[in-house]
Amino acid sequence: MTTTSTNSGRPKNRATGEGGARRRGKGSAALASERREHLVKLAAELFAEKGFQATTVRNIAEEAGILSGSLYHHFDSKESIVDEILAGFFQEIMSAYRSVIDEGNDPRTTIAGLVRIAFGTLEPHRAAITVMQNDWNYLKGMERFAYLTKSEDEVEKMWVDTIKAGQRDGLFRADIDPKLTYRMIRDTVWVAVRWFKPGGRLNAQGLAEHYLKVMFDGINTH
């Protein structure tokens, strides 16, 4: 059930070699990893800004001050870079979601917790979320990223179950559709990445509180 990216080893991550001996001096592994992560971050920025397809491998390399071919010392392919970006994001958010669920609070508190977590990723994972929003359609077509869909399904179940529980407990209106409601909440949060500017009038938590207000009680005066 874990969000496993196809590809999350170390450089060139050909995890399962075919028989040859292999030594791995753990020595400066940390530095190598740093370099790699730096590159991933640069790439994420570019993917977010211009889109996955419109970002060329050369763009990324230039941003890093190396030649495009040199990138392939660190990654198998352009895909494996975006994979790393998305896998990291999914891993983190899912474990955060699970923590909230596991706290075992009442559905209203739980939903509020989930919403706060979602908004909370907006800033640290801005690039990943943007990629997910803009390039999902393209990426989902590749079997490599099937695991994303799977993770999504798991997440959907968490939310929907919580909403249903809330309805059973009389906390949420019985006349709303749980699945529909989940989707709308989900999309409303993620899509905010398009206009949300860290350091703007409202920070991510402000956004979350605003949204919770509207979501729970509506925009009408009562």
Place this chain on the structure above:
Amino acid sequence: MTTTSTNSGRPKNRATGEGGARRRGKGSAALASERREHLVKLAAELFAEKGFQATTVRNIAEEAGILSGSLYHHFDSKESIVDEILAGFFQEIMSAYRSVIDEGNDPRTTIAGLVRIAFGTLEPHRAAITVMQNDWNYLKGMERFAYLTKSEDEVEKMWVDTIKAGQRDGLFRADIDPKLTYRMIRDTVWVAVRWFKPGGRLNAQGLAEHYLKVMFDGINTH
């Protein structure tokens, strides 16, 4: 104020100059126009399905049963096709929005009207909206599509003004941020295009009503 695409004349849209006469009943112009619109529709489907960049001119041509080069008899470029798709959509929705505003109802009714219109476009303009959602980021980078941003601003003004009026009239809560609220509503509607399937459990109007319920009164029981 007008939604003018750079490029919305007749075939090859150069002959007629820019900003010239719009309709000419000249002979088989109607047929040509029909053919053209058919091609636009095919292209829209493909753009929606695979994304603008991932859709090749050949894809479109093949879908139409012609060769890629032949498309250039009808259009200047791939861009001009997507332009036509988006311009058409914007033109229609904006005029619909204006009609609602012009009815001069109270803000709550007006907002409900706007929401219903937005959801109402989901089905007839599914492809255009999908393109807008997925490829906006890419498209907005091109000066050609600057007019889209302009139209968006105009639309934003309509909504925000209405929300503010609602607050002034004591219909809407004073503690919500009009702009933020607008954005969330807007995004929630459009993003639904990703999962909305015409002919599914809920039709577009059902969706609209569901959303209005939640938006006005929240998901809480009271």
Place this chain on the structure above:
Amino acid sequence: MTTTSTNSGRPKNRATGEGGARRRGKGSAALASERREHLVKLAAELFAEKGFQATTVRNIAEEAGILSGSLYHHFDSKESIVDEILAGFFQEIMSAYRSVIDEGNDPRTTIAGLVRIAFGTLEPHRAAITVMQNDWNYLKGMERFAYLTKSEDEVEKMWVDTIKAGQRDGLFRADIDPKLTYRMIRDTVWVAVRWFKPGGRLNAQGLAEHYLKVMFDGINTH
């Protein structure tokens, strides 16, 4: 049982399209085919001279006086070119082999006929045979060329059966291994392509007769 290349349609041979309408004006199909065949011939020369891998797509294009990208108007890939070369050769030689077998002569005459046919292809199919000799090892690794191995097996059966028949009839020595003998004959013929120069001292038929002499009666005086 026919030697079918994966890929032997017309330009771009995406034989099985996915649903779109398709018209094929048979018009100048012949000319198109000519051009294509010309390109195949040029490529064959280069493949023979420098090897498949060492020949770049640019080499071929330059030879044809066009740009490398333009080749892809005619062929799907470099592989599909070599496919066409080899498939053509296999098709021809196998049908020739079958004709000889079908004549139903005595095994000695039949073997002589097969040998003559094999040597007879040396000149008209020099390039294809050279490619087959030099790049077989590389090519056979690709599933696309699995059909070559299959064809080879069929051919082997023809020869081996004939040799065995000859032994049964007391025409060939009983103490030779049919399979081994076939292989040695086969290799001796094809490998000659490496040094055989059309227009040299001996033509292909001279070679064949020389070889038949040695093969049937040995180099010893008796």
Place this chain on the structure above:
Amino acid sequence: MTTTSTNSGRPKNRATGEGGARRRGKGSAALASERREHLVKLAAELFAEKGFQATTVRNIAEEAGILSGSLYHHFDSKESIVDEILAGFFQEIMSAYRSVIDEGNDPRTTIAGLVRIAFGTLEPHRAAITVMQNDWNYLKGMERFAYLTKSEDEVEKMWVDTIKAGQRDGLFRADIDPKLTYRMIRDTVWVAVRWFKPGGRLNAQGLAEHYLKVMFDGINTH
């Protein structure tokens, strides 16, 4: 007259200058040499299996459990590896050939001896022969390997002279072409490397005897 590879000194073979002393018992030179030879053997296997061009320097390094860059501590270049492989083979076979010639037996015995030697190399030098068969065409194009052609010429002379002597002595038929006959014998032997499997039904010497039988007396019954 000697088979001198451009490049057969010790590691990096530059230090020792060209044509300098061959063996030096200096300290751990033996170990270094062992390591080197091990690497050459690994490379030979790969070259044989996948072809020279298709084998990457990384492939070799991986097989040896080191990184590709590290190979350059032992060898100047990929070419120098294959050089070492082929040079070793040529050196050995030529000296074996000379021994047979020097025995001064009658031509028939001599030819038989040469054939037996040739088949005898099939097993111990399988990889080298395979490379020679498959990549000759590519390799011969490089001046570095000109010495191979030279060696070949020398070998040809040995065989052709012996065949001619056999004809003069009335041992071999007068109506066969010595050069042609040599080539066919040569190719038949080497090309066997493609299908010969050590440990199969027939070992290399069995093959040799089978071939001698056919070569001397033909496949006909008499």
Place this chain on the structure above:
DNA sequence: GATGAATGAGTCTTCATTCAT
């Protein structure tokens, strides 16, 4: 209106090789 051939710029990727550490 459409074809078919070609362009030309660009894409991702590969790989032998170098070199500081």
Place this chain on the structure above:
DNA sequence: CATGAATGAAGACTCATTCAT
């Protein structure tokens, strides 16, 4: 001796676009 990062040149292939017919 080996690593790990990088180079730089090249490779196959793609694709929007043009244009003569």
